[in-house]
């Protein structure tokens with residue numbers, strides 16, 4: 001809007017110069033360009049140095065005022081010891097404000113969701129008044145397309161309908177054998193790691209990452225395709241994935257600069273490697289999808305011929321097949337491209353977060369050995385009743401549920417969910433103009449003493465036995481975010497995590513290797529311990 005005003009004012013200046021014969025056409029055109037450049041500079045300076053302090057409707061929202069020149073709190077946030085440190089300092093200062101406002105780069109305003117009412121309105125009531133911030137869309141969209149993460153309005157609702165059934169609790173429970181198989185492979189990896197080390201010290205974060213990657217690709221695509229390579233793809237699934245999302249240093253640098261200054265056109269190896277990996281991943285998934293669509297169509301026509309009296313085979317379909325069936329029955333379904341984006345997004349969103357949760361549970365179990373002992377006892381007593389635990393039996397171990405919930409509260413793996421208002425909205429009494437960044441930081445809700453009480457910082461799984469008052473509000477826990485954009489992989493992640501904890505605690509004793517406080521990787525997208533997590537493991 002402001003750029004349009006500058007452009008119109010520059011054009012008006014040119015017209016006036018010509019109308020009153022103050023300048024020839026080339027001179028007037030030159031003046032027009034000069035007006036535009038000057039106007040843009042004045043506008044940018046005003047926007048950064050005057051607007052947030054004197055005119056913004058949000059200027060009275062509580063928040064830190066000790067801003068640094070032109071960067072507000074951005075550098076302080078980046079330099080803090082951990083990703084949540086400064087946010088939690090602000091929560092302790094303004095525990096009851098619906099929003100906390102801070103200034104970021106260029107003094108751009110950011111509102112942080114800080115109360116249950118604000119969380120409900122941002123994430124539920126006005127969820128579709130928000131869009132993803134354009135920087136994030138350009139950064140991540142290049143790798144993962146639009147799909148669920150960036151879809152808005154009806155296309156997003158349709159894709160949620162298509163993925164809801166395949167990721168529902170009943171379907172996820174059918175995936176338990178995959179989780180258990182991969183958990184056993186994890187135990188084998190631990191055995192190898194212990195054998196290689198004199199003191200049995202194992203770095204578990206990388207093992208959890210590898211396991212979670214195998215679980216999610218197998219659950220989504222029907223087989224462990226870590227080393228799969230389709231007819232036309234030169235790279236394996238894992239190589240393609242890493243080439244896109246975890247490239248070497250130069251690739252990462254280009255990834256972050258490209259949304260601001262386009263660099264992908266440069267014919268250098270980092271870009272060529274990205275393009276190779278991206279093309280390979282997309283071709284591979286497109287081929288798998290085409291193959292699967294044909295199988296589904298064939299199956300459906302065979303069922304029709306048999307008049308629905310086909311063999312009652314036990315259903316054990318993977319996510320992709322279920323998603324394709326749901327898409328075909330949608331009438332106006334989504335394109336093959338959107339299905340490819342969705343699979344990539346689920347692989348990406350579904351393994352680091354799950355591996356992170358497993359890492360933090362392990363950390364808590366080594367920090368509090370009495371919690372580990374009690375959890376093992378409950379698991380063993382469940383196994384005495386049912387040696388091969390079913391999904392329902394795993395879900396019914398109360399202390400296991402409590403430990404997982406408490407870990408997600410204290411160590412929420414997804415650090416933030418940033419959104420931008422797509423229109424003017426009034427939320428929790430605050431008038432928020434279009435284009436404002438509104439971010440939910442799960443840790444801010446989870447560590448707010450006015451919601452969780454004075455012992456908010458204590459890791460106490462028993463608190464989940466008596467969930468009353470503010471804590472009973474669904475918006476008191478935001479590890480998966482609530483509302484129409486809640487994590488669709490929640491049921492899958494929870495059962496996978498519990499199955500892996502059951503396997504590990506049934507076979508290993510876990511012990512901390514140091515009493516030192518854990519340090520965090522920062523900046524990062526998910527909560528991770530710096531240098532991974534080393535623990536001592538011993539076969540029981």
Ligand code: HEM
Pocket residue numbers: 148149150160167216345346347349350351353354357413414416417418478479480481484485486487488489490492493
């Ligand atoms: C403990 C594990 C997990 C945690 C903590 C977690 C957390 C989250 C959070 C906080 C969001 C909201 C992000 C935002 O709005 O910016 C989200 C969205 C999403 N998650 Fe998960 N997630 C987990 C596991 C999974 C799994 C296993 C899958 C795949 C099956 C998955 C797929 C997705 C997708 C596709 C979205 C985007 C949904 C949308 O915008 O409609 N996640 N997750």
